[in-house]
Amino acid sequence: MINSTIISSVEVIAFDADDTLFINEPYFEEAERKFCVLFQDYLSHQSLSNMLFKTQVDNLPLYGYGIKGYVLSMIEAAIKITNGTGSTKMMSKILEIGKELAQQPIVLLDGVEDTLAQLHGKYKLIVATKGDLKDQQRKLHDSGLGHYFHHIEVMSEKAELNYEKLFNRLDINSANFLMIGNSLKSDVLPVLNSGGWAIHVPFHTTWEHERIDHEIVHNNFRSCKKISDILPLLL
Amino acid sequence: MINSTIISSVEVIAFDADDTLFINEPYFEEAERKFCVLFQDYLSHQSLSNMLFKTQVDNLPLYGYGIKGYVLSMIEAAIKITNGTGSTKMMSKILEIGKELAQQPIVLLDGVEDTLAQLHGKYKLIVATKGDLKDQQRKLHDSGLGHYFHHIEVMSEKAELNYEKLFNRLDINSANFLMIGNSLKSDVLPVLNSGGWAIHVPFHTTWEHERIDHEIVHNNFRSCKKISDILPLLL
Numbered sequence: 001m002i003n004s005t006i007i008s009s010v011e012v013i014a015f016d017a018d019d020t021l022f023i024n025e026p027y028f029e030e031a032e033r034k035f036c037v038l039f040q041d042y043l044s045h046q047s048l049s050n051m052l053f054k055t056q057v058d059n060l061p062l063y064g065y066g067i068k069g070y071v072l073s074m075i076e077a078a079i080k081i082t083n084g085t086g087s088t089k090m091m092s093k094i095l096e097i098g099k100e101l102a103q104q105p106i107v108l109l110d111g112v113e114d115t116l117a118q119l120h121g122k123y124k125l126i127v128a129t130k131g132d133l134k135d136q137q138r139k140l141h142d143s144g145l146g147h148y149f150h151h152i153e154v155m156s157e158k159a160e161l162n163y164e165k166l167f168n169r170l171d172i173n174s175a176n177f178l179m180i181g182n183s184l185k186s187d188v189l190p191v192l193n194s195g196g197w198a199i200h201v202p203f204h205t206t207w208e209h210e211r212i213d214h215e216i217v218h219n220n221f222r223s224c225k226k227i228s229d230i231l232p233l234l235l
Numbered sequence: 236m237i238n239s240t241i242i243s244s245v246e247v248i249a250f251d252a253d254d255t256l257f258i259n260e261p262y263f264e265e266a267e268r269k270f271c272v273l274f275q276d277y278l279s280h281q282s283l284s285n286m287l288f289k290t291q292v293d294n295l296p297l298y299g300y301g302i303k304g305y306v307l308s309m310i311e312a313a314i315k316i317t318n319g320t321g322s323t324k325m326m327s328k329i330l331e332i333g334k335e336l337a338q339q340p341i342v343l344l345d346g347v348e349d350t351l352a353q354l355h356g357k358y359k360l361i362v363a364t365k366g367d368l369k370d371q372q373r374k375l376h377d378s379g380l381g382h383y384f385h386h387i388e389v390m391s392e393k394a395e396l397n398y399e400k401l402f403n404r405l406d407i408n409s410a411n412f413l414m415i416g417n418s419l420k421s422d423v424l425p426v427l428n429s430g431g432w433a434i435h436v437p438f439h440t441t442w443e444h445e446r447i448d449h450e451i452v453h454n455n456f457r458s459c460k461k462i463s464d465i466l467p468l469l470l
Contacts, residue, residue: 062337064369068303075310076330079323086323088314095311102297133368134299137391151404154389156372169386 007197007222007233012172013119014153016181017129017136019203020227022143023107026205028070031101035074038093042081052077057209064156066132071098102135106142109203111228116148118231126151128166128179130158130186158186163194180230183210192218201227242432242457242468247407248354249388251416252364252371254438255462257378258342261440263305266336270309273328277316287312292444299391301367306333337370341377344438346463351383353466361386363401363414365393365421393421398429415465418445427453436462 018024035052036045043051056073063069074094078086119125127149129136136154140146151170155162167174174195181187182203189212191198197220224230253259270287271280278286291308298304309329313321354360362384364371371389375381386405390397402409409430416422417438424447426433432455459465 062334063303064367066303068298068301068307068367069369072303072306072330072333075326079327079330082323084323084327088317088319088321088323088326091310091323091326092314092319095307095314098307099297132299132303133389134304134391154368156369 007178007199007220009175010123010178010197010234011176012124012126012170013178013180013234014126014128014166015116016179016183016187017127017139018131019182019206020109020180020187020201021112021127021145022109022139024139025203025207027101027104028207029205031070031074031097034097035078035094038090039078039081039086048077048081051081053208055080060209064132065130066135067098067102068132068135070101071095074098102138106139108143108145109227111226113145115227115231116145119234120148122235124150124170126153126170128153128155128158128163130155158183158190160190160194163190163196167194167196178234180227182206184212184216185210188216188221192216192220196220198222199224199230199233201225201230242413242434244410245413245432245469246359246411247361247405248358248413248415248469249361249363249401250351251414251418251422252362252374253366254417254441255344255415255422255436256347256362256380257344257374259374260438260442262336262339263442264440266305266309266332269332270313270329273325274313274316274321283312283316286316288443290315295444299367300365301370302333302337303367303370305336306330309333337373341374343378343380344462346461348380350462350466351380354469355383357470359385359405361388361405363388363390363393363398365390393418393425395425395429398425398431402429402431413469415462417441419451420445420447423451423456427451427455431455433457434459434465434468436460436465 015021036048039048055077056070059069059073063072075091078090078094125148133154140152153166167177178197179187179191180199180201182201184200188198188200199222201224222233250256271283274283290312294304294308298307310326313325313329360383368389375387388401402412413432414422414426415434415436417436419435423433423435435458457468
């Protein structure tokens with residue numbers, strides 16, 4: 001049963017960026033498809049995809065999130081896949097895939113601009129996103145949404161400790177903080193655990209690393225089908 | 236003639252991180268040397284170094300600063316240098332150079348810890364560094380200096396506009412802000428232009444991209460040979 005009672009006491013609303021404000025994961029999936037086509041003489045798409053995912057997750061502690069780490073993991077996976085026999089032309093193709101990824105157009109999700117416009121002035125709006133600083137700043141800039149936001153916070157990991165640092169920096173109590181995003185793991189659970197509010201607005205596809213397999217029941221948790229559905233809970 | 240009059244009205248002191256708090260550039264120089272050895276059958280060290288630098292600077296708008304962009308530029312330069320005939324084993328070596336670079340020990344520069352300890356409690360101390368979020372957070376964490384700082388700001392570029400955003404976020408006037416760092420281009424000039432104070436503490440080596448070739452004369456500018464020399468200007 002979905003809890004749809006009004007959310008009270010919120011002062012700051014933080015929005016996740018990727019797949020909450022604008023499209024992201026489909027671009028990574030497209031990059032992965034290109035990678036799999038490039039190496040399809042070596043292994044099945046499924047095996048290539050698995051090797052890439054494993055390499056990427058193994059490298060997360062060192063590289064963090066974002067396009068550059070992803071491309072470095074693609075190169076590392078390619079070396080393993082070809083057992084050192086691949087050509088540098090293939091490496092060059094991977095660099096191209098990465099440069100394309102870093103320049104994809106920013107496509108806002110339905111209702112985002114209108115939702116921000118209606119909340120603007122009534123709440124302090126911020127962006128709280130994880131990933132690569134350069135990528136995220138470029139995307140926010142290209143989105144044209146920058147003027148709605150008081151602050152853009154790029155976090156290396158959306159963990160409880162990092163949310164708590166953010167509350168300190170914004171000088172607010174967790175009870176006055178609401179996070180809105182498409183990832184239960186990154187946008188919802190750590191915020192609820194820190195005493196804040198969270199609304200889940202799912203996107204049609206979620207990166208494997210972000211998936212969780214249990215249901216969330218919590219007084220401070222809401223779920224909405226689309227971003228404009230958050231308005232009746234807040235206005 | 237060096238201006239050594241006391242600095243007044245400062246409330247926030249921001250420290251650059253790389254080569255101001257701890258060693259950085261020598262690690263990149265070491266990585267570059269390894270790169271040049273790897274490809275010495277193709278070109279002279281000087282030509283290899285020039286090609287790497289050019290590739291890196293060309294990619295700055297897309298990749299930004301930091302280790303991951305540097306490694307991607309190394310791979311791109313290697314493909315050009317070997318004209319597509321290089322082996323993936325060489326690419327693997329480059330990835331290794333990058334992973335080593337991302338795990339170098341943090342070596343504090345002389346006098347840093349004592350200087351921070353003396354200023355702590357008297358000023359609001361922050362870190363203002365550019366580069367990759369993940370790299371910088373790892374380095375600050377490993378430095379053991381985190382507890383001296385109220386805030387760590389990782390900027391994608393140390394340009395006037397970004398300093399001005401920082402002043403807004405910290406809710407201070409530029410006249411109350413002092414930046415300390417080893418780069419005249421990134422730490423000194425934009426801060427002076429925005430109305431702040433700056434102290435240059437040079438490091439023995441500076442990345443070519445950070446060099447400027449004119450002298451700075453400004454009321455709000457000081458220069459110190461080593462970091463502890465800033466104390467008489469501030470206490």
